[in-house]
Amino acid sequence: MFDPSQWPDKSESHESSQGDAFFDEMKELYGDDSHGPHFADETIHNGVELEELIRGAGRYVRPGDQLRARILERVSHRRERRRIWQRVLGGFTLSCTIALALIIIGRSAMTFMPRGPSSSDLHSQATRRANADGVAWEWALTEVVYDWRRSAATNLSRATPAPQTSATNQPESDRPSVPTSRTHRDGSLR
Amino acid sequence: MNQFTPPPSGATFSQRVRTSARQLAELGEDSISGLIDLTSLRLVRFATTLTRNQHDAEDAVQATLVKIAAQPKRLHQCTDPWAYLLRMVRNESMLIMRRRPRWNLIGDVCDLLTRCRVDELEREESYREIWRAMRKLPTQQSEVVVLKIWEEMTFAEIAGVLDISPSTAASRYRYAIAKLNCQLRENLSQPHEDLQQHV
Missing domain, CATH: 1.20.5 (Single alpha-helices involved in coiled-coils or other helix-helix interfaces)
Known part of the structure; x- marks a missing residue:
């Protein structure tokens, strides 16, 4: 189908600068004696060139x-x-x-x-005290809690000086005493 | 005689797209309408050639432009925004074709939304024949024809968009034009001869 001898002379069939550019590009790609494209008979309909027809058809479609x-x-x-x-x-x-x-x-x-001490600390203290003093573990736990509360109260009173009240002015003998294992080691009073 | 008004040259249009991309990057999504007005016609016809269905083509263009609106700097920062857009539309079209393979009747152009100027009415049938013939071409060849003739790109630019060598683009164009020539010579000359015989 392709006949290189029918390669069109661009001065005859392509007068526009765009056509020149196209053929220059094709020459660059294929050379003068190349297997150039088959454009020799591209005038197909009423003398209208194929590319022009295709170009016009591009404007025929519009977006919605x-x-x-x-x-x-x-x-x-x-x-x-x-x-x-x-x-x-x-x-x-x-x-x-x-x-x-x-x-x-x-x-x-x-x-x-x-x-303060955690419950496990208190439990271990109670166990140690029960073993050392030979008292029941529950009682030892009670004593440990009493001791802890006492020490906490002491720390608190150090941190914030307590106001002078009638209760603090009471003599030592009038204050309620807390029975501990130090005072009653055998626990017979309980 | 060339009675068609030449479309803006590729470089000019590419510069306009670049300007629009810059505005989009600076002003944000609200300025996407400028890019839509500028590129939708060209993108739709390119995608229509690929998908062979205008509805799918519009979906591809819509997906592309929505993505661009979400990330406008990607378009602004690339070397050639117009080539980038074409490539995005091509990728979206391929995706749509994979997801929704359509059984298109050969030669059916009913899906096309068309417009024809009054002075081109006599050529309307020619245009329809050209679209039919384009749809009969393999996609690889028809996209080169679109980029070469409608987008007025050089083979080097086409090669950049399609990720092929310029020689491959040129040979595809050559074969496509040869096929179109054969098809259109048959289809377009036949009614003319029929008319002459009738007269």
Whole structure:
């Protein structure tokens, strides 16, 4: 089908500068004696060149009337959805940050605040005391708790000086005494 | 005689797309309408050639432009925004064709939304024949024809868009034009001869 001898002279069949550029490009790609394209008989219909017909057919088709509106609506919808996600994500991040900050603050506060003995400490003290004093474990636990409360009260009174009340002015003998194993080692009074 | 008004040259149109992309990157999504007005016709006809269905082509263009609106800086930062857009539309068209393979009647152009100027009415049938003939071409050849003739790109630019070598683009164009020539010579000359015989 292709006949190189029919390669058109661009000065004859392609007068436009665009045609010149095209043939220059084809020459660059294929060379002068190349297997150039078969354009020799491209005048096909009433003397109209094929490329012109195709070029005109490009303007024959138009986009739909709703395409622009559809794209704009879709863009708007997507923007709204992105904003919602940004808000959700922002809220989640904020709540996580607040929770983390509260945890950190709480931990640091627990580090600096004085802490009393835990229940396991009291239990172990009670066990030791029960073994040492030869009393029942429950009673030893009671004594340990009493001792702990007493020491806590002492620490508290050191930290905040208590106001002078009638109760504090009472003589030592009038204060209610707490029976402990130190006063009654055998526990016979109980 | 060339009675068609020449479309804006590739470089000029590419510069306009670049300007629109810059505005889009600076002003945000609200300025996407300028890019739509500028490129939708060309993108739709390119995608229509690929998908062989205008509805699918519009879906591809819509998906592309929505993505561009979401990330406008990608378009602004690339070297050639127009080539980038064409490539995106091509990829979207391929995706749609994979998801929704259509059984298209050969030679059916009923899906096309058309417009024809009054002075071109006599050529309307020719245009329809050309679209039919384009749809009979393999996609690889028809897309080169579209980019070469409608987008007025050089083979080097076409090669950049399609990710092929310029020689391959040129040979595809050559074969496509040869096929179109054969098909259109048969289809377009026949009614003319029939009319002459009738007269």
